[in-house]
Amino acid sequence: MKMEVSRREFLQGSGSAAASLVIGFHVPLKPARAQFGGPPEPFVVDRDMVNAYLTFNSDETVSIVSAAAELGQGSLTSLPMLIAEELELALEQVRIEQAPLNESAFKNRLFGYQTTVGTSAVRWAFDPLRQLGANTRELLRNAAAVTWDIPLEETVADRGRVTHPASGRSLSYFELGETAAGMEIPTDVPLKPQSEWRILGTPFPRWDTEAKSTATANYGIDMQVEGMVVATIAATPVPGGTLRSVDPEPALSVNGVEEVVTLDDAVVVTATNYWSAKKGLDALDPQWDLGPVAARNSENIREEMLHLLDQPGNEAVNEGDIESAMQEAAQVVTATYEAPYWAHATLEPLNATADYRGDSIEFWLGTQSPGRIQSMCALTFPEVPQENIIVNNQYLGGGFGRRGDPMAPEQAALVSRQVGKPVKLIWSREEDMTHGAYRPKSVIRMEGSLDGEGRVTGFRGRIAVQSTLASLIDNPDVPFDPFATEGLIDDDYRFPALNFEYHSPRPGIPVGFYRGVGFIHNTFYRESFMDELAHAAGRDPIEFRLELAGHRERNVLLLNTLAERSNWGHPAPGNVQGVAFAYSDESTVGEVFEASVSDDGRVRLHKITCVCDVGVYMNPMMIEHQMESAITWGLTSAMYGEILIDNGATRQRNFNEYELVRISHIPEIDTVILPPTDTPGSGGECGAPPAPPALANAICAATGSRLRSMPFRIHGISFA
Amino acid sequence: MITLTVNGQTHQIDAEPDTPLLWVLRDFLGHNGAKYGCGIAYCGACTVHVDGNAVRSCIVPASAAEGSDIRTIEDLDNHPVQQAWIEHQVPQCGYCQSGMIMAAKGLLDRNPEPSDADIDAAITNVCRCGTYTRIRTAIHTAAATMREARS
Numbered sequence: 001m002k003m004e005v006s007r008r009e010f011l012q013g014s015g016s017a018a019a020s021l022v023i024g025f026h027v028p029l030k031p032a033r034a035q036f037g038g039p040p041e042p043f044v045v046d047r048d049m050v051n052a053y054l055t056f057n058s059d060e061t062v063s064i065v066s067a068a069a070e071l072g073q074g075s076l077t078s079l080p081m082l083i084a085e086e087l088e089l090a091l092e093q094v095r096i097e098q099a100p101l102n103e104s105a106f107k108n109r110l111f112g113y114q115t116t117v118g119t120s121a122v123r124w125a126f127d128p129l130r131q132l133g134a135n136t137r138e139l140l141r142n143a144a145a146v147t148w149d150i151p152l153e154e155t156v157a158d159r160g161r162v163t164h165p166a167s168g169r170s171l172s173y174f175e176l177g178e179t180a181a182g183m184e185i186p187t188d189v190p191l192k193p194q195s196e197w198r199i200l201g202t203p204f205p206r207w208d209t210e211a212k213s214t215a216t217a218n219y220g221i222d223m224q225v226e227g228m229v230v231a232t233i234a235a236t237p238v239p240g241g242t243l244r245s246v247d248p249e250p251a252l253s254v255n256g257v258e259e260v261v262t263l264d265d266a267v268v269v270t271a272t273n274y275w276s277a278k279k280g281l282d283a284l285d286p287q288w289d290l291g292p293v294a295a296r297n298s299e300n301i302r303e304e305m306l307h308l309l310d311q312p313g314n315e316a317v318n319e320g321d322i323e324s325a326m327q328e329a330a331q332v333v334t335a336t337y338e339a340p341y342w343a344h345a346t347l348e349p350l351n352a353t354a355d356y357r358g359d360s361i362e363f364w365l366g367t368q369s370p371g372r373i374q375s376m377c378a379l380t381f382p383e384v385p386q387e388n389i390i391v392n393n394q395y396l397g398g399g400f401g402r403r404g405d406p407m408a409p410e411q412a413a414l415v416s417r418q419v420g421k422p423v424k425l426i427w428s429r430e431e432d433m434t435h436g437a438y439r440p441k442s443v444i445r446m447e448g449s450l451d452g453e454g455r456v457t458g459f460r461g462r463i464a465v466q467s468t469l470a471s472l473i474d475n476p477d478v479p480f481d482p483f484a485t486e487g488l489i490d491d492d493y494r495f496p497a498l499n500f501e502y503h504s505p506r507p508g509i510p511v512g513f514y515r516g517v518g519f520i521h522n523t524f525y526r527e528s529f530m531d532e533l534a535h536a537a538g539r540d541p542i543e544f545r546l547e548l549a550g551h552r553e554r555n556v557l558l559l560n561t562l563a564e565r566s567n568w569g570h571p572a573p574g575n576v577q578g579v580a581f582a583y584s585d586e587s588t589v590g591e592v593f594e595a596s597v598s599d600d601g602r603v604r605l606h607k608i609t610c611v612c613d614v615g616v617y618m619n620p621m622m623i624e625h626q627m628e629s630a631i632t633w634g635l636t637s638a639m640y641g642e643i644l645i646d647n648g649a650t651r652q653r654n655f656n657e658y659e660l661v662r663i664s665h666i667p668e669i670d671t672v673i674l675p676p677t678d679t680p681g682s683g684g685e686c687g688a689p690p691a692p693p694a695l696a697n698a699i700c701a702a703t704g705s706r707l708r709s710m711p712f713r714i715h716g717i718s719f720a
Numbered sequence: 721m722i723t724l725t726v727n728g729q730t731h732q733i734d735a736e737p738d739t740p741l742l743w744v745l746r747d748f749l750g751h752n753g754a755k756y757g758c759g760i761a762y763c764g765a766c767t768v769h770v771d772g773n774a775v776r777s778c779i780v781p782a783s784a785a786e787g788s789d790i791r792t793i794e795d796l797d798n799h800p801v802q803q804a805w806i807e808h809q810v811p812q813c814g815y816c817q818s819g820m821i822m823a824a825k826g827l828l829d830r831n832p833e834p835s836d837a838d839i840d841a842a843i844t845n846v847c848r849c850g851t852y853t854r855i856r857t858a859i860h861t862a863a864a865t866m867r868e869a870r871s
């Protein structure tokens with residue numbers, strides 16, 4: 001780790017926010033997904049990157065810049081905990097500041113932009129931030145030792161001060177700053193063992209809670225900028241379409257409407273307020289040139305995918321002798337599964353405020369990827385130097401992978417350029433739902449072979465799924481897609497023979513990261529199918545999984561804990577249970593759903609038991625929250641989530657056609673976190689993938705019918 | 721011109737009479753606590769109180785609220801519901817929570833000791849982040865605090 005202390009950074013001002021000491025540090029990042037199946041060249045991250053800075057303040061607080069957007073997962077709270085632990089600060093002395101946009105310092109090299117991918121921010125930061133805290137603490141102790149001319153060993157760092165207990169002398173970190181700035185920063189300072197942690201590993205409140213409970217948190221949609229107009233937009237209903245013509249008159253006669261602005265592929269109405277803009281937009285009748293995607297619909301996309309399942313695809317894994325396993329099997333089970341497009345449906349619809357000023361553009365919005373906005377706008381607005389594109393990040397009303405998209409800010413800036421004013425562009429819910437970057441639809445065929453004792457001898461499958469990676473890096477020709485088979489071929493289960501292939505069809509429907517990415521549908525496939533195999537083998541589903549996952553002690557511990565805690569095999573009278581287990585995103589989670597199902601398919605959930613192995617964790621309370629959140633996410637996806645395509649356009653327009661799970665559907669969720677290891681996992685997504693199959697397996701236990709496609713609603717299943 | 725009384729203050733607003741209360745609050749009065757989520761009364765992010773009832777302000781024309789006592793989350797000052805929200809660390813992204821808090825307050829104003837079933841029936845707001853189990857617990861805590869304060 002390289003650190004630099006700049007004397008220049010000293011400000012001797014007396015204000016409480018006066019910067020005292022600024023230390024740049026480099027954070028090595030790992031790829032977002034450990035399981036890259038293909039050629040790694042452009043995607044492996046192997047160099048250090050600067051992504052955060054420290055500032056000591058005269059009021060004995062320390063400001064830490066976080067490059068991770070606060071998506072709701074609590075990273076704003078967790079990241080400073082890492083530093084505070086080693087720096088011997090009390091947590092209330094830590095201030096977090098959102099990273100300023102600085103492409104070289106903050107970009108995540110996986111995608112080449114400053115971005116919060118998945119929920120990896122905390123995992124990536126785990127060692128570097130602690131090391132930063134430790135090295136800086138030692139620097140400050142050294143500074144005190146020099147000041148007092150005493151041996152280092154006689155100094156103690158605690159609560160933002162270094163003291164000399166023998167003499168009772170004490171200086172704050174701020175006061176030590178100038179001396180420290182002239183000194184070498186110690187390196188290789190050993191990190192505290194977990195047993196000595198005082199903050200990490202304990203439940204600790206988030207500090208955005210109060211702002212979010214008192215309506216003082218500012219979201220992108222709340223922005224007010226001097227002189228701005230409010231705008232709303234109708235973009236081409238079919239991806240790739242363009243605007244042919246629009247008569248602006250009907251909108252201009254609406255009170256409050258200012259202008260009708262046309263873009264290549266959209267029409268925008270600006271007004272003094274949102275309602276006038278919306279009324280104006282609704283009064284228009286834009287004519288579109290829809291382009292080739294208008295020939296696509298859910299049926300022909302599905303048929304193309306099913307057809308692909310009959311053809312060899314890209315090989316993701318081929319271990320053992322799968323042909324012999326199938327030929328010599330006592331039993332072979334085959335099944336075809338599928339899942340639809342899903343919308344993120346963040347509760348805050350996409351929006352962006354932009355002020356285009358000719359030689360600069362300033363943005364205000366909640367975004368997971370300020371850097372992507374900057375690089376995209378540098379292309380769209382070649383007249384504006386890239387360094388003059390400023391992104392002010394706000395609270396995000398839900399990210400889930402959706403808020404890395406630069407489209408809304410780009411549109412807002414285009415409109416601002418035309419009207420010569422700052423523009424707050426708000427997508428209506430209808431615009432948001434019909435113009436998503438959906439979790440891709442997929443179809444899969446799986447085969448499993450069992451020997452005479454009911455043991456699995458081989459597992460193979462072929463999946464057709466649009467490439468999320470290709471859409472993310474804006475390159476349809478990317479030759480591989482690690483997300484296609486994640487959750488199907490990971491090492492949490494071991495099979496004597498394992499073979500998977502994938503196809504990446506290109507129907508032209510926009511797709512993107514969705515919480516759980518590939519894992520969320522692939523785990524539904526695998527874990528439902530494992531239940532089918534367990535049934536065919538006449539074995540208990542947890543015992544069956546223990547055999548597949550038993551090569552890791554932690555898996556055995558997890559499954560045994562799950563069985564015990566859920567009272568597996570002994571549901572309350574009238575209830576059934578379903579189980580699922582999965583690795584995803586460096587963590588492993590098992591869930592048991594206890595439910596009752598009426599004859600007409602009405603499901604009542606009674607209890608959800610969730611046992612998770614997230615390695616070492618910073619805040620157990622946050623892990624619990626994240627499990628509850630992710631399970632709810634998985635349940636909405638499984639029960640209701642379905643985006644359908646008619647003539648290239650999205651059918652579902654609002655929540656009445658795209659339902660979300662409500663409080664009455666969610667029972668007690670009992671979360672157990674396995675004792676920590678020493679490598680961090682990730683809490684934000686891994687709870688979601690097991691939820692759909694655990695529910696499906698419970699429903700099958702009650703009704704005998706296997707749900708091989710989502711959403712379950714289409715099979716006549718509803719919540720009681 | 722519409723005349724509205726919001727959090728005890730009367731305002732003359734130059735908005736079209738059909739403008740939903742939500743957008744008057746947000747775009748004309750700068751009260752950003754009530755959020756836009758759907759505009760069709762589905763999600764509850766826009767919940768405010770009109771004459772003591774929790775309503776979804778996105779479908780209430782402002783003209784229909786003239787003469788009513790409109791209260792938004794900005795009117796709450798360390799209310800027991802908010803205290804409970806902080807104690808149980810309810811918010812994740814937080815976007816739904818103003819509406820949730822106003823819906824919870826609406827429930828507790830009517831029913832000081834709600835059962836889980838009462839909560840399930842009354843709280844139909846949606847939270848995309850899935851903070852539901854915390855919300856349930858926090859409502860029970862707030863109910864207890866409010867009962868204590870009364871007795």
Ligand code: FES
Nearest residue numbers: 757758761764778
């Ligand atoms: S915005 Fe009013 S209910 Fe959704």
Ligand code: FES
Nearest residue numbers: 813814847848849
């Ligand atoms: S906390 Fe995010 S929608 Fe409820």
